[in-house]
Amino acid sequence: MTLPESKQSFLYVACQHGAAAGLKTAMCEPNGPFRLAYSARGFLTLKSHLSVPQWSRALPEHPLIRSRGVVLGKVEGTESGQMLSQVLELTKQLDWQVCHVWQRDMAEPGWNGFEPGGTPLAWLVAQQFQNALKASGDSASRPIVANRPAFESDQPPVDPLPVDPTPVDPKLQRILEIIIDEPNRWWIANKTAQQSYDYWPGGVPEFPIPDVVLSRAYLKIAEAFAWANLQIQPGEKIVEIGSSPGGACQWLLDQGAIVTGIDPAEMDERILKHSNFTHWQSRSLQLKRKLFRPFRILVCDANVAPKYTLDTVENIVLYPTINLRALVLTIKLPEWETTAWIPEYIERVRSWGYADVQARQLAHNRREVCVVAKNKLAMVPQA
Ligand SMILES: C[S@@+](CC[C@H](N)C(=O)[O-])C[C@H]1O[C@@H](n2cnc3c(N)ncnc32)[C@H](O)[C@@H]1O
Incomplete structure (x- = not known):
């Protein structure tokens, strides 16, 4: 000893x-x-x-x-x-x-x-x-x-x-x-x-895992919500950018959410069959921003560079009449050295009007971190 x-x-x-x-x-x-x-x-x-x-x-x-x-x-x-x-x-x-x-x-x-x-x-x-x-x-x-x-x-x-x-x-x-x-x-x-x-x-949190999980993203999203203490209201409308094949959507649907997945790739047919799921088979930037008005939570798990993820989400969040109460973003780290940029990513998300922004490499994340933003403040219109 x-x-x-x-x-x-x-x-x-x-x-x-x-x-x-x-x-x-x-x-x-x-x-x-x-x-x-x-x-x-x-x-x-x-x-x-x-x-x-x-x-x-x-x-x-x-x-x-x-x-x-x-x-x-x-x-x-x-x-x-x-x-x-x-x-x-x-x-x-x-x-x-x-x-x-x-x-x-x-x-x-x-x-x-x-x-x-x-x-x-x-x-x-x-x-x-x-x-x-x-x-x-x-x-x-x-x-x-x-x-x-x-x-x-x-x-x-x-x-x-x-x-x-x-x-x-x-x-x-x-x-x-x-x-x-x-x-x-x-x-x-x-x-x-x-x-x-x-x-x-x-x-490492422990949560129930069904026999069939459509992708590892099931584990990531379950962990993200537990870590950030983020609850889903029954029937809440949630959109995920980068949703194929559907592990995260599977977990969100299991929690009682109404889910829209945006991805040019195919979704697993078991998700497509779910009555509370809609697939917009497209890249997110090709969609009109007003389409995002019904959603209260936005999840992004697209395999793109951090700047692309943040530009894409900012473009949606700052559009008038969009009211997303929480964001759950997977930010890829192209190199481990890019960890040094995480404070800047947090500041940028905070500047969109979220009081509570945190980043964590989840146990089930690979070379990526999860950024969660909560508590949206009312934005004062610019003079
Ligand atoms: C890591 S996978 C997502 C896994 C998924 N979240 C799940 O639960 O199974 C990344 C996905 O991002 C999608 N993607 C990449 N760029 C995109 C964009 N601009 N808009 C929408 N999806 C995009 C890819 O087609 C790919 O299916």
Whole structure:
């Protein structure tokens, strides 16, 4: 067990595999507070000369950060029982309310079917930690949470099922984390939850996924709405630019929305058959802007350059009598270096009259970020 040197704070940040280099550059500026201490694909620890109180709310923020926290220590070993004893020792003075167990990503999202989220190992360690706590005489019965792993159909689930999968009360803010970096190397961290994603193990939300999902965009849109705490009103009219083959429309229709998809490419016939779906088979710029008047939410997932996406959406949003209460935009990052432009993208969207604009690389995003704009202010007409 390794305890960090006293008077120094160690923080961890987790992200997508490919984002680690860009995040390292952004976090470890020459005169900034952080120095890189440890780096693996999608997981960094940072040393700070500033001491961070145990339940500090001053956690690092960056659109590429998926999860972050204060490092308590590292445990290493070849046998989980012995590693769990080290975890108990390291956390015996810690007043935590809920424990998250999760594993660093093993690949890029979408690579060979990989998606971030629960793994059999994290699921098993959660169960073993629960047992170790009981055996140690801990009577607090605090929730131990791991995302449910996506098992292959011919692979039996870990038996018995370890943890209670019911959603954890958001009032449980003091979170202990067991982060599986390698099977024989775990990081133990803690944090006070502040953002929606802090309540999800490793910053990855869990939501029901139907047997048939028409594209990965289903996962992206479900995650975007959960992260941004954006609700859909029954019968609300939503338009998606770049809608083929239809994963995002599938999720929106499942939520009870009335959906129009704009794409020159074909939609999946199962979406076309849905009574609440309309396809405008066209590029968005070829459509008259007044056609967008009925919609309250605009989603854009077109595979085009960021400037094209922003020009297209601005052209619609600023047209008189259009009243979009929220925007959910996928902004492609042609190179990882273009992450540096995200603050400008946010400013531009804010200038359209949205009070709340945020960007995040979602767990299910590839080399792209999601920008969500909410709370449209009434625009004062120019004199
Ligand atoms: C990543 S795919 C969209 C996936 C889709 N959101 C889903 O849920 O399955 C990108 C799509 O953007 C479309 N696209 C590109 N430029 C466009 C434009 N100017 N207007 C509308 N669609 C566009 C492409 O035809 C392509 O189908």
